[in-house]
Every structure is written in C-alpha cells, then in structure tokens.
Amino acid sequence: MxxxxxxxxxxxxxxxxxxxxxxxxxxxxxxxxxxxxxxxxxxxxxxxxxxxxxxxxxxxxxxxxxxxxxxxxxxxxxxxxxxxxxxxxxxxxxxxxxxxxxxxxxxxxxxxxxxxxxxxxxxxxxxxxxxxxxxxxxxxxxxxxxxxxxxxxxxxxxxxxxxxxxxxxxxxxxxxxxxxxxxxxxxxxxxxxQGKSIIKMGWKKITSEAQVGKILSTMTMEADTSNIDMNATKVSQGSQNNLLYMREIVGVQVGExxxxxxxxxxxxxxxxxxSALTHVETDCEAYFKMWLPGVTERFSASAL
CATH class of the missing domain: 3.40.1210.10 (Survival protein SurE-like phosphatase/nucleotidase)
Incomplete structure (x- = not known):
C-alpha cells in the first residue's frame, strides 16, 4: 500500500x-x-x-x-x-x-x-x-x-x-x-x-449592530449566508466618531x-x-502598444 x-x-x-x-x-x-x-x-x-x-x-x-x-x-x-x-x-x-x-x-x-x-x-x-x-x-x-x-x-x-x-x-x-x-x-x-460573472457589491452605511442581521437576511441573490459568523459581524459602538459601513449585494453580472x-x-x-499569468484582452494590448511610445513626448509637451 x-x-x-x-x-x-x-x-x-x-x-x-x-x-x-x-x-x-x-x-x-x-x-x-x-x-x-x-x-x-x-x-x-x-x-x-x-x-x-x-x-x-x-x-x-x-x-x-x-x-x-x-x-x-x-x-x-x-x-x-x-x-x-x-x-x-x-x-x-x-x-x-x-x-x-x-x-x-x-x-x-x-x-x-x-x-x-x-x-x-x-x-x-x-x-x-x-x-x-x-x-x-x-x-x-x-x-x-x-x-x-x-x-x-x-x-x-x-x-x-x-x-x-x-x-x-x-x-x-x-x-x-x-x-x-x-x-x-x-x-x-x-x-x-473563466468568464466575467460577479456578484456586484455595494456599501451601506449602518448605525447599529441591529442593522447587520437585516442586511445579511437580504443577501440571498446568488449567495448563501448560512455560514457567516455573526459574531464576526458585530459592530462596536464604543466611539460615536466611527463611521460604520457594511457590504451589500446590489446585483449580478452574468458574463458571456x-x-x-x-x-x-x-x-x-x-x-x-x-494559469497564474494574466492575459489582457487583445484590443487593450493593441491600444497600449500604440500608446506607450508616445508617453514621454506627450508629457514633455504638456509641461511647456
């Protein structure tokens, strides 16, 4: 064996x-x-x-x-x-x-x-x-x-x-x-x-710990929150000067x-x-191939 x-x-x-x-x-x-x-x-x-x-x-x-x-x-x-x-x-x-x-x-x-x-x-x-x-x-x-x-x-x-x-x-x-x-x-x-799908996330300003549960309960689209550690999401209210923000799902981009x-x-x-290598879109590569040689010239001209 x-x-x-x-x-x-x-x-x-x-x-x-x-x-x-x-x-x-x-x-x-x-x-x-x-x-x-x-x-x-x-x-x-x-x-x-x-x-x-x-x-x-x-x-x-x-x-x-x-x-x-x-x-x-x-x-x-x-x-x-x-x-x-x-x-x-x-x-x-x-x-x-x-x-x-x-x-x-x-x-x-x-x-x-x-x-x-x-x-x-x-x-x-x-x-x-x-x-x-x-x-x-x-x-x-x-x-x-x-x-x-x-x-x-x-x-x-x-x-x-x-x-x-x-x-x-x-x-x-x-x-x-x-x-x-x-x-x-x-x-x-x-x-x-690999496609371009993604859950689009935004930010919501919150004022209290009570809002955390309400936000998590709405995160159902293309996501499961049953394994979220509620203790890890508790908000400290020790300082009135802290601004509190939490992620929220705002949509889904499906891709091709x-x-x-x-x-x-x-x-x-x-x-x-x-792979671990990043491959850019062909049109981006073509654009920057034309763009890069003129960077120094444009910078010098803009300084005049």
Missing part, C-alpha cells in the same frame, strides 16, 4: 468544513490514496492568495479518520505551501486538492477565492492541483451534496493521477472544478473557460455564454484550466 499516490487536501472553509470532510471521507473510502490534510483552523473564505509573512503559524494535529491531518492558523495559500514543503509531512504529495468549497467559484470570483488560491499555490511550486467548489444554494442544498460532489470528481482525480504517473500531465495550468446545485442529476463534465458560470447554471460540472 506504500505505492498508493498521495493526495493533500486543503480548503478555505476551515478544516471542519463539511465539504473538506466529505472529500476526505470519499478519498479514504476508495482505499486508493494516501491522504494528507493541511487546512485552516477556521473560516478563511475570500482571503484570495494572501500569505502569512511576519509571524509564525500555529499548527495542531487533528483527528480525521483515515488521514493525517493538521489545522493551521494561516490562510489557504499558507496551508498549501506548508503541506507540500516536507516540513510537515514526510513526502511531497502527488496531487493537491483544495475544497470542496461551499459555494461556486466562477468568473471574477476566482480572484477572491481562497479555495482557488490553495490550488494555485501548489501550482506555483510545480505540483498538479485542483480547486473544487459546489454551487450551494440555501434551502435546496444539503450536506450530502458534498459527498455526491466528491464522488462525481473521483474519475477526474484518478485520471489526473494516471497522467502524473506516466509523466504526461501538463504543468502549465491547474484545474478549477465547479459542481452544479443539482449535482445528483448533473449533465456531465464540460471544459470551460459558454463560460464557467453559464455552463454551471445549465447543470454541467465545469472544468476550467487556469
């Missing part, structure tokens, strides 16, 4: 997150993999690719049946970096999986996502990686959907490991996988690309058809190859 491939799991919902727990349970139950877990000790959603730099991380071993697991005081990127470094585990994993996130990660949300950052950090270090998210909708989704999502991803996970073993797996990208709300009746895998978000809403399991 020592020859089993090694998978390291991380996430941004925290090591107790239902998505991570279901994923690890499914991976362990196959008896095909050695499973490591290195995940944040608590919620770290929307931390993007932030890292801890100026103070040490606290690491505590925790019990997850069938896996070797550690809870870390840092961010998802911290956890991925530590978990693949051989400082924590005896071997470098063959594959890193970040998830399963409670909520989809499509379009511009990929930039905010700590889940995607966990996979991206492994990619930075040259390791194959996947980020996995489930399109949780309050009132429709149940915890069992995480288990179904993990099972639906097993063919992808196994196929990647086969390619890794044969040294034919591409090294210039990592995969972002999103599973539809009705995962039991999904339409199959669909190769997609045939991209990750639209395909997910159609019921597909979307598989989007991602």
């Amino acid at each position: 020592e020859n089993r491939p090694t998978i390291m799991v991380t996430n941004d919902d925290g090591i107790d997150g239902a998505g991570l727990q279901a994923l690890v349970q499914v991976l362990v139950s196959t008896n095909r993999y050695q499973v490591f877990v290195c995940a944040p000790e608590s919620e770290r959603s929307a931390f993007s690719h932030s890292i801890t730099w100026q103070h040490p991380l606290q690491v505590k071993q925790v019990e997850i049946q069938g896996a070797t697991a550690f809870a870390v005081s840092g961010t998802p990127a911290d956890c991925a970096s530590l978990g693949i470094s051989k400082a924590l585990f005896p071997v470098v994993p063959d594959l890193v999986i970040s998830g399963i996130n409670k909520g989809s990660n499509c379009g511009y949300h990929i930039v905010y996502s700590g889940t995607v950052a966990g996979a991206r950090e492994a990619f930075f270090q040259g390791l194959p990686s996947i980020s996995i998210s489930y399109d949780w909708v309050g009132g429709k989704s149940t915890v069992n959907d995480f288990k179904l999502s993990a099972e639906a991803c097993l063919p992808i996970i196994n196929a990647i490991l086969v390619e890794i073993k044969s040294k034919t797996y591409p090294q210039k990208c990592f995969l972002n996988v999103d599973l539809p709300t009705d995962v039991l009746n999904h339409k199959g895998y669909k190769l997609t690309k 058809i045939d991209t990750d978000y639209s395909s997910l809403q159609e019921g597909y399991i979307t598989v989007s190859p991602l």
Whole structure:
C-alpha cells in the first residue's frame, strides 16, 4: 500500500468544513490514496492568495479518520505551501486538492477565492492541483451534496493521477472544478473557460449592530449566508466618531455564454484550466502598444 499516490487536501472553509470532510471521507473510502490534510483552523473564505509573512503559524494535529491531518492558523495559500514543503509531512504529495468549497467559484470570483488560491499555490511550486467548489444554494442544498460532489470528481482525480504517473500531465495550468446545485442529476463534465460573472457589491452605511442581521437576511441573490459568523459581524459602538459601513449585494453580472458560470447554471460540472499569468484582452494590448511610445513626448509637451 506504500505505492498508493498521495493526495493533500486543503480548503478555505476551515478544516471542519463539511465539504473538506466529505472529500476526505470519499478519498479514504476508495482505499486508493494516501491522504494528507493541511487546512485552516477556521473560516478563511475570500482571503484570495494572501500569505502569512511576519509571524509564525500555529499548527495542531487533528483527528480525521483515515488521514493525517493538521489545522493551521494561516490562510489557504499558507496551508498549501506548508503541506507540500516536507516540513510537515514526510513526502511531497502527488496531487493537491483544495475544497470542496461551499459555494461556486466562477468568473471574477476566482480572484477572491481562497479555495482557488490553495490550488494555485501548489501550482506555483510545480505540483498538479485542483480547486473544487459546489454551487450551494440555501434551502435546496444539503450536506450530502458534498459527498455526491466528491464522488462525481473521483474519475477526474484518478485520471489526473494516471497522467502524473506516466509523466504526461501538463504543468502549465491547474484545474478549477465547479459542481452544479443539482449535482445528483448533473449533465456531465464540460471544459470551460473563466468568464466575467460577479456578484456586484455595494456599501451601506449602518448605525447599529441591529442593522447587520437585516442586511445579511437580504443577501440571498446568488449567495448563501448560512455560514457567516455573526459574531464576526458585530459592530462596536464604543466611539460615536466611527463611521460604520457594511457590504451589500446590489446585483449580478452574468458574463458571456459558454463560460464557467453559464455552463454551471445549465447543470454541467465545469472544468476550467487556469494559469497564474494574466492575459489582457487583445484590443487593450493593441491600444497600449500604440500608446506607450508616445508617453514621454506627450508629457514633455504638456509641461511647456
């Protein structure tokens, strides 16, 4: 059994997150993999690719049946970096999986996502990686959907490991996988690309803690708030000089058809190859190619 491939799991919902727990349970139950877990000790959603730099991380071993697991005081990127470094585990994993996130990660949300950052950090270090998210909708989704999502991803996970073993797996990208709300009746895998969908957020000035609950209760469009820590949103009224503002959802930008978000809403399991490099729109590149050579000349002329 020592020859089993090694998978390291991380996430941004925290090591107790239902998505991570279901994923690890499914991976362990196959008896095909050695499973490591290195995940944040608590919620770290929307931390993007932030890292801890100026103070040490606290690491505590925790019990997850069938896996070797550690809870870390840092961010998802911290956890991925530590978990693949051989400082924590005896071997470098063959594959890193970040998830399963409670909520989809499509379009511009990929930039905010700590889940995607966990996979991206492994990619930075040259390791194959996947980020996995489930399109949780309050009132429709149940915890069992995480288990179904993990099972639906097993063919992808196994196929990647086969390619890794044969040294034919591409090294210039990592995969972002999103599973539809009705995962039991999904339409199959669909190769997609990152679109421009985003939940548009505004700011609302508030005057008291009582307003926090009212605002959160309205945040239902394309978002689930059942995992929001109400204690973290309490407002201090210790000073009358403080101005208090809180984010609120003001709309949704869907983006183009045939991209990750639209395909997910159609019921597909979307598989989007991602890179760490930013590719600008062709028209922007053409514009600045013409614009840049004349910058100095225009500046000199305006100074006269």
